[in-house]
Amino acid sequence: MMNGKSNDKLKEIFDPIKAYFKGVKAEWGRISWPEKSQISAETISVIIIVFTFTIIIYLMDLVFKGILSLIH
Secondary structure (H helix, E strand, O other): OOOOOHHHHHHHHHHHHHHHHHHHHHHHHOOOOOEEEEHHHHHHHHHHHHHHHHHHHHHHHHHHHHHHOOOO
């Protein structure tokens, strides 16, 4: 059986953890989630931007390779 000191130690360890998760639960309810349409639009925007920059960097790489190949 556990004595009073052991219970106090366990309580000392777990009370801050319980308080933390109670705070997380309270904050979770205050979050304003974006609409599905907003998430879709922003995801598509990110994909287009990444694709565009990928193409630009690839073209720059080709140009610099061509310039450097002239230097021999």
